[in-house]
Amino acid sequence: MLRYLVAQSGDEIFRRRALLKTIQRSGRLAFTLVEHAFDHAFGPRINPFYHLGALSFFFFWVVTASGIYLFIFFETSIEGAYRSVEYLTHEQWYLGSVARSLHRYASDAMVIVVLLHLAREFVLDRYRGVRWYAWITGVLLLWFLYASGIGGYWLVWDRLAQYIAVVTAEWFDWLPIFGEPMARNFLNNAAVSDRFFSLLSFLHIGIPLFLLLGMWIHILRISVAKTNPPRAIMIGTLLALTVLSALYPALSQGPADLDTVVSVVRPDWFYLALYPLIDVWSPGVAWGIAGGGTLLLMILPWLPRRREAAAAVVSLPNCNGCGRCFADCPYSAVIMLPRTDGLPYDSQASVNPDLCTACGICVGACPTATPFRRKTELIAGIDMPLLAIRTIREKTLTATTKLEGQDRVLVYGCQPGIDLTGLAQKGVGVLTLPCVAALTPSFIDFVITRHHADGVMLVGCAAGDCYHRLGVDWTEQRLAGQRDPYLRGRVPRERIATAWVAPSGAKRLTQALDAFRSRLRDMGPYQKGGSLPPPSASPSSNHGEVSDAAYRLG
Amino acid sequence: MLKKIMRYSGQGLFYGLFVSVIGYFSVAPAYVHFPADQALIKVSFSHAGQPLEECRVRTAEELEKLPPNMRVPVVCGRERSPVKFELELDGELLYRAELPPAGLSRDGASTVYQRFAVPAGRYRLRTRLNDSVRVPDFNYTQETDVTVVPGQVFVVDFNAHTGGFVFK
Ligand code: HEM
Ligand code: SF4
Ligand code: SF4
Numbered sequence: 035m036l037r038y039l040v041a042q043s044g045d046e047i048f049r050r051r052a053l054l055k056t057i058q059r060s061g062r063l064a065f066t067l068v069e070h071a072f073d074h075a076f077g078p079r080i081n082p083f084y085h086l087g088a089l090s091f092f093f094f095w096v097v098t099a100s101g102i103y104l105f106i107f108f109e110t111s112i113e114g115a116y117r118s119v120e121y122l123t124h125e126q127w128y129l130g131s132v133a134r135s136l137h138r139y140a141s142d143a144m145v146i147v148v149l150l151h152l153a154r155e156f157v158l159d160r161y162r163g164v165r166w167y168a169w170i171t172g173v174l175l176l177w178f179l180y181a182s183g184i185g186g187y188w189l190v191w192d193r194l195a196q197y198i199a200v201v202t203a204e205w206f207d208w209l210p211i212f213g214e215p216m217a218r219n220f221l222n223n224a225a226v227s228d229r230f231f232s233l234l235s236f237l238h239i240g241i242p243l244f245l246l247l248g249m250w251i252h253i254l255r256i257s258v259a260k261t262n263p264p265r266a267i268m269i270g271t272l273l274a275l276t277v278l279s280a281l282y283p284a285l286s287q288g289p290a291d292l293d294t295v296v297s298v299v300r301p302d303w304f305y306l307a308l309y310p311l312i313d314v315w316s317p318g319v320a321w322g323i324a325g326g327g328t329l330l331l332m333i334l335p336w337l338p339r340r341r342e343a344a345a346a347v348v349s350l351p352n353c354n355g356c357g358r359c360f361a362d363c364p365y366s367a368v369i370m371l372p373r374t375d376g377l378p379y380d381s382q383a384s385v386n387p388d389l390c391t392a393c394g395i396c397v398g399a400c401p402t403a404t405p406f407r408r409k410t411e412l413i414a415g416i417d418m419p420l421l422a423i424r425t426i427r428e429k430t431l432t433a434t435t436k437l438e439g440q441d442r443v444l445v446y447g448c449q450p451g452i453d454l455t456g457l458a459q460k461g462v463g464v465l466t467l468p469c470v471a472a473l474t475p476s477f478i479d480f481v482i483t484r485h486h487a488d489g490v491m492l493v494g495c496a497a498g499d500c501y502h503r504l505g506v507d508w509t510e511q512r513l514a515g516q517r518d519p520y521l522r523g524r525v526p527r528e529r530i531a532t533a534w535v536a537p538s539g540a541k542r543l544t545q546a547l548d549a550f551r552s553r554l555r556d557m558g559p560y561q562k563g564g565s566l567p568p569p570s571a572s573p574s575s576n577h578g579e580v581s582d583a584a585y586r587l588g
Numbered sequence: 589m590l591k592k593i594m595r596y597s598g599q600g601l602f603y604g605l606f607v608s609v610i611g612y613f614s615v616a617p618a619y620v621h622f623p624a625d626q627a628l629i630k631v632s633f634s635h636a637g638q639p640l641e642e643c644r645v646r647t648a649e650e651l652e653k654l655p656p657n658m659r660v661p662v663v664c665g666r667e668r669s670p671v672k673f674e675l676e677l678d679g680e681l682l683y684r685a686e687l688p689p690a691g692l693s694r695d696g697a698s699t700v701y702q703r704f705a706v707p708a709g710r711y712r713l714r715t716r717l718n719d720s721v722r723v724p725d726f727n728y729t730q731e732t733d734v735t736v737v738p739g740q741v742f743v744v745d746f747n748a749h750t751g752g753f754v755f756k
Contacts, residue, residue, distance in 0.1 A: 075598030
C-alpha cells in the first residue's frame with residue numbers, strides 16, 4: 035500500500051513537472067521571439083526585456099516624482115479633491131496635466147513591466163530553489179502595487195473613483211471582518227465624510243512607501259542588484275511617456291455623485307481588470323481569484339521544488355582570504371569571516387548553502403583556481419563539488435587532445451545558455467560550465483600558451499541577460515584587466531573570442547565560430563613571445579553579441 | 589548609417605507601441621456597470637434589535653446573596669433579537685431577511701446592505717421591520733409612493749431614534 039502511494043505521488047510529481055516544463059518551454063519560446071525582435075532594435079545591452087526589474091524601479095521613481103508635484107496642489111477634502119485635480123489638468127495644462135498623466139501612465143507602465151518580470155522569472159525557472167525568497171517577496175509586492183494604484187484612482191473622486199469606492203466596499207464587505215458594512219460609507223452623498231477621505235489620502239502615501247520598503251526587501255538577497263536600467267531606456271521610456279502625456283492627457287470622468295449610480299465607466303484595465311468580475315460574478319468569486327491566485331503563486335516554488343546542485347565548498351588550506359569570491363558571488367552566498375585555522379591571513383571565505391545556486395562564479399574569481407598548479411595539489415580555495423577545478427582541468431585536456439589543425443578552438447559555454455552540443459566538430463572542443471564566469475582567466479592562458487588549442491571562445495548568455503546575473507559582466511571585466519583575477523598580458527587577445535548569445539542565436543554563433551577559426555588559420559600557430567598583433571587585428575572582431583549591436587568592452 | 593536608422597526607427601516603433609497600449613487600456617474599453625435606464629434601490633441600515641429577554645428585577649434575597657458592589661437591581665440579558673425586514677414593491681415581495689445580531693455574544697447591531705436595480709418609474713414601496721422576538725408582528729411599517737428616474741439611487745435606511753424608516 036505504502037509503495038503504491040509512493041509510486042502514486044511519484045507519478046504525480048512527474049506529471050506536475052512535465053506540465054510545468056511544457057508551460058515554461060512555451061513561455062520561453064514566446065519571450066525568445068519577442069526579445070529577438072527587441073535585440074534587433076535595441077541591441078542586447080539595452081534590451082528592455084533584460085531589465086524588467088530595474089524598469090519597475092525606474093517607473094516607481096517617475097510615479098513618485100510626479101506624485102510629489104501633484105500632492106502640492108491636491109486638496110484632501112471631498113469637494114476639494116475633484117476641483118484640485120481639474121485645476122491641475124486644465125488650468126495647469128503645461129505642467130500639472132503632464133505630471134498627472136505621467137503619474138498615471140508610469141503607474142500603468144509599472145504594472146506591465148512587473149507582470150512581464152514575473153512571467154520571465156517564471157519561464158526562465160528563476161523562482162525556485164534558493165530564489166524562492168525573491169519570488170515570495172515579489173508576490174507580496176503585487177498587492178502593494180495594486181493597492182497603491184487603485185487608491186490613487188479613488189482620490190480623484192470622479193465617477194470612476196465613485197465606482198471604485200462602491201465596488202471596493204462591496205468587495206471587502208464580503209469578508210467577515212467589518213461590523214458595519216463599509217459600503218454604508220458610500221450610500222449617498224450625505225454618507226461620505228471628509229475624514230474617510232483624509233484616511234484615503236494618507237493611505238495613498240503610506241502604501242507606496244511600504245511598496246518601496248518591500249522592493250528593497252525583495253532584492254536584499256542578491257548582490258549588486260540592478261535597480262537602474264541603462265540610461266538609454268530610461269530616457270526613451272520617459273520621453274515616450276511624456277509625449278503620451280502631452281498628446282493624450284489623463285482626464286477625470288465627471289464629478290462623483292453618490293445620489294446617482296454610475297452607469298458607464300472607463301476603467302484603467304491595468305489596475306481594475308478584476309473589478310467587473312466583482313459585480314458580474316460575485317465578490318466571493320473575485321476573492322477566490324485574487325486570493326487563490328496569490329496562494330498558487332506563493333506555493334509555486336515548491337510545485338515541485340528545485341534542488342540546486344551541491345553548493346560551493348571552501349578549502350581553508352587553499353584560501354588566502356582575498357575576498358574575490360565574496361565580491362563576485364551574485365547571490366550574496368559568500369561571506370568573509372575572521373580566520374580560524376591559524377594561517378597568517380585576516381579572513382577566510384564561507385559559503386551559506388541556502389543561498390548558493392552553484393553557479394561557480396566564485397571559483398572563477400579565486401586566484402588559486404589555476405590549471406598551472408600541479409594536478410596533484412590542485413584544489414581551489416573555493417570549489418564546486420560537482421565540477422571541481424581539477425575536473426575542469428582534466429576535461430579541458432580531454433576536450434583538446436583530439437583537436438587537429440591550426441584552427442583548433444576550445445569553446446567554454448554555460449549551462450543555462452545556448453545548447454552547444456552541435457558546435458563540437460573536428461577542430462572544436464566544447465566544455466560546458468555552470469556559468470561562463472566560473473572559469474578563471476588562467477584557463478585561457480593555459481589552453482593557448484600551452485598549445486592545447488589555437489584559440490579559446492567563451493560563450494555566455496546574451497549580454498545584459500546573464501542567467502546568473504553578473505557572469506557576463508565579470509568575465510568581460512576580467513578579460514579587460516579591470517577585475518581580479520585578470521587575464522595575463524602575455525596571452526594574445528586575438529586568440530580569444532567571446533559570444534554573448536540569446537537562445538535564438540544558434541546560427542550566428544556558428545558563423546562567429548567559423549569566422550574566428552578562419553582568423554586563427556591566418557595567424558598561424560601561437561608562438562611564445564610571438565609578434566604583437568598589428569593594430570588592425572584588434573580583437574573587437576572576436577567579440578560578438580551575435581546581434582547587430584556594436585561591441586564595446588568594459 | 590542605414591542600419592542605425594533602422595535601429596532607431598525600430599526603437600521608436602516599440603516605444604510607440606508601448607505607450608499606445610498604455611494610453612488605450614488606461615481608459616478603454618468602456619464598461620457598463622449599470623444599465624442606463626434603471627434606478628437603484630439601496631437597502632442599508634445598522635440597527636441593534638431589542639434584548640432577547642425582558643429585563644428582570646432581582647428579588648431581595650437574590651440581591652442579598654451578591655457581594656455588595658454587584659447588587660444591581662435590574663438584570664438584562666445581553667443577547668439581542670434578530671431583526672426581521674421586508675421590502676415590497678407594488679405589493680410584491682422584493683426582499684425578506686432575518687438579520688442576526690453581530691458579535692460572539694450576539695449583542696451587536698444587525699446590519700444589511702442590499703442593492704436592487706429596478707426600471708425607472710413609479711412604485712408603491714412598503715417596508716416593514718421587527719426588532720424584538722417578543723413582538724409578534726412588525727413593529728415598524730412605512731409605505732410611500734416613489735418615482736425613480738434613470739440612474740437615481742434611492743436609499744432605504746432605518747433609524748429608530750428618528751422614528752423608523754428613512755427614505756432618501
Ligand atoms: C514592484 C515590483 C518589483 C520590482 C521593483 C522588482 C525588482 C527586481 C529587481 C531590481 C531584481 C534584480 C534584478 C537583477 O539585478 O538581476 C529582481 C529580481 C527578481 N524578482 Fe523582482 N521586482 C518586482 C516584482 C516581482 C514579482 C511580482 C516577482 C514574482 C512574483 C518577482 C520575482 C523576482 C525574482 C524571482 C527575481 C530574481 C532574483 C534572483 O535572480 O535571484 N519580482 N526584481
Ligand atoms: S557557486 Fe555561485 S552562488 Fe554559490 S557561492 Fe559561488 S558564486 Fe555564490
Ligand atoms: S577567492 Fe579563493 S582565496 Fe580568495 S577568499 Fe575566496 S576562496 Fe579564498
